[in-house]
Amino acid sequence: MKVLISDSLSEEGVSKLQEHFDVDVSTGLSEDELVEKIVDFDALVIRSGTQVTKRVIEAADNLKIVGRAGVGVDNINIDAATEKGIIVVNAPEGNMLSAAEHTIAMMMSMARNIPQANASLKAKKWERKNFMGVEVNGKTLGVIGLGRIGAEVAKRAQGMEMDILGYDPFVTEERAKSMGVELTTVDDIAKRADFITVHTPLTKETRNILDAAQFDMMKGNARVINCARGGIINEEALADALKAGKIAGAAIDVFTSEPPFDCPFIDIDNVIVTPHLGASTEEAQVNVAVSVAEEVISVLNGGSARNTINIPSVKPDVMAVLAPYIGLAETLGSAVAQLLDTNYDKIEISYKGEISEKDTRAVTVAAVKGVLEVALDSAVNYVNAPALAKSRDIEVVESKSETSDEYASAISIKLYQDSVSRSVTGAVVGNEAKIITIDGQHVDIVPKGFMIVSNHINRPNVIGPCCLALGANNINISGMQVGRAEVGGQTIMALNVDAEVSEEILDEIRGIDGIIDATLVTL
Numbered sequence: 001m002k003v004l005i006s007d008s009l010s011e012e013g014v015s016k017l018q019e020h021f022d023v024d025v026s027t028g029l030s031e032d033e034l035v036e037k038i039v040d041f042d043a044l045v046i047r048s049g050t051q052v053t054k055r056v057i058e059a060a061d062n063l064k065i066v067g068r069a070g071v072g073v074d075n076i077n078i079d080a081a082t083e084k085g086i087i088v089v090n091a092p093e094g095n096m097l098s099a100a101e102h103t104i105a106m107m108m109s110m111a112r113n114i115p116q117a118n119a120s121l122k123a124k125k126w127e128r129k130n131f132m133g134v135e136v137n138g139k140t141l142g143v144i145g146l147g148r149i150g151a152e153v154a155k156r157a158q159g160m161e162m163d164i165l166g167y168d169p170f171v172t173e174e175r176a177k178s179m180g181v182e183l184t185t186v187d188d189i190a191k192r193a194d195f196i197t198v199h200t201p202l203t204k205e206t207r208n209i210l211d212a213a214q215f216d217m218m219k220g221n222a223r224v225i226n227c228a229r230g231g232i233i234n235e236e237a238l239a240d241a242l243k244a245g246k247i248a249g250a251a252i253d254v255f256t257s258e259p260p261f262d263c264p265f266i267d268i269d270n271v272i273v274t275p276h277l278g279a280s281t282e283e284a285q286v287n288v289a290v291s292v293a294e295e296v297i298s299v300l301n302g303g304s305a306r307n308t309i310n311i312p313s314v315k316p317d318v319m320a321v322l323a324p325y326i327g328l329a330e331t332l333g334s335a336v337a338q339l340l341d342t343n344y345d346k347i348e349i350s351y352k353g354e355i356s357e358k359d360t361r362a363v364t365v366a367a368v369k370g371v372l373e374v375a376l377d378s379a380v381n382y383v384n385a386p387a388l389a390k391s392r393d394i395e396v397v398e399s400k401s402e403t404s405d406e407y408a409s410a411i412s413i414k415l416y417q418d419s420v421s422r423s424v425t426g427a428v429v430g431n432e433a434k435i436i437t438i439d440g441q442h443v444d445i446v447p448k449g450f451m452i453v454s455n456h457i458n459r460p461n462v463i464g465p466c467c468l469a470l471g472a473n474n475i476n477i478s479g480m481q482v483g484r485a486e487v488g489g490q491t492i493m494a495l496n497v498d499a500e501v502s503e504e505i506l507d508e509i510r511g512i513d514g515i516i517d518a519t520l521v522t523l
């Protein structure tokens, strides 16, 4: 079998692979070169430097596995790989300490102007008064994303006597408390923190999580750090805030486009930058290279992988019966997680009717994956979803009842946090998945595309203005369902729309008299 390594990989990983396979190390390939070359290979091992695009996947007729020696898989077209049956694995733990240490190094370098002072002295200047710094002791650090790296950063900053504020929709109050972190909102972090660091994946929710509005709220002495992914902090807004003197500095390791030679803040004096070095330590590189090499060896020899991103660990015969329900459960999980706008500590999956007699473990895993994916994106997969829920103190409960009201089988997923809960129920009719209730109210929705779900008072002159607002913004409504509540009572409305709806338009809808809430659900 043949393995292509297309980014620089630690020798320990290369030699492990060479013990088993014919290994070709070719770095710096263009997309065209990779498309041409990949045809012959059974495995591809990469870091962040290789873009595994749809074209590359389409050309990869022998490829069985893509191994990412690191965390982020945003440079891999996962859907294309999944469609082609190519396993994608990563090495989620090997570089977390290095990334956390780099974050702390960036914070300290920024606090004490070390890169600028170093450059000045090497230019034979003695400019002590230009490099007055600040202490971090007693200061407040805001950590956005309290996963593996965020948690390690918080721990290290506490060692330097910093107070930690955190935001992570996926972390419960209890867990935050055990980490010594005060859980709050992004805006509160923007207002109160002296240093702010981001440690999330780049998703629809995290893109521009620090934007012009947040820079406007920050204190004049605020400093921001991005050692996660370019785009989590809006680069234009950051440049504007620095130029206007709204904040005191920034330390950036990752960029929307790398190398970032056209980046709008790269030349600003109080910005320090590194060329995506978070994982660049000897230790981390050995860890991730060995981890990925072991995964590739196992998979190419017919075994399984530990850190799969896209392949369910379900036996083929079980899959054949459960496949439509696995898809349904994942979709329902995603829908309900998008509807609940607080953290949750319990996921309840209820099976009714014929499905309750089956071994539903795989369906439950799919439901949990669907729920968690809203916050964790590609970090969650069929294999790790239950463990991720457990590690975040989220209880997963299954219940079964042999009777089902209208459909042969129905699945409900309910998320809880204290007295707040939301639920979505679905069924499979023919081969088509349907949402049949939202929060217990009957609807009949094909769960696909964009949907606005709102609660409103069941009385005249509420639905019309919503439709007018969408029409005025050129958003076409392709379907509408309204729950059945008594006149004057609270009811659900679900509007299928043909395009994504911005927060501004949703705010317009939320402002309509009689509307209680409105959420965009993307499926």
Ligand SMILES: NC(=O)c1ccc[n+]([C@@H]2O[C@H](COP(=O)([O-])OP(=O)(O)OC[C@H]3O[C@@H](n4cnc5c(N)ncnc54)[C@H](O)[C@@H]3O)[C@@H](O)[C@H]2O)c1
Pocket (backbone or CB within 6 Å): 071, 072, 073, 092, 095, 096, 099, 144, 145, 146, 147, 148, 149, 150, 167, 168, 169, 170, 171, 199, 200, 201, 202, 203, 205, 206, 227, 228, 229, 253, 254, 276, 277, 278, 279, 280, 374, 375, 376, 379
């Ligand atoms: N600079 C580097 O070289 C380097 C090295 C390693 C990792 N990384 C990047 O660091 C990031 C974090 O990695 P990790 O291993 O800690 O991942 P992780 O999956 O362990 O943690 C990510 C956390 O982000 C949280 N999150 C998701 N959506 C959120 C949202 N909307 N708001 C706030 N929090 C949200 C999740 O709940 C999770 O706890 C990734 O983007 C990864 O690619 C960069």
Ligand SMILES: O=C(O)[C@H](O)COP(=O)(O)O
Pocket (backbone or CB within 6 Å): 047, 048, 049, 069, 070, 071, 072, 073, 095, 276, 277, 278, 279, 280
């Ligand atoms: O996601 C990651 O693991 C980091 O961004 C590291 O990327 P690298 O392996 O290309 O250094």
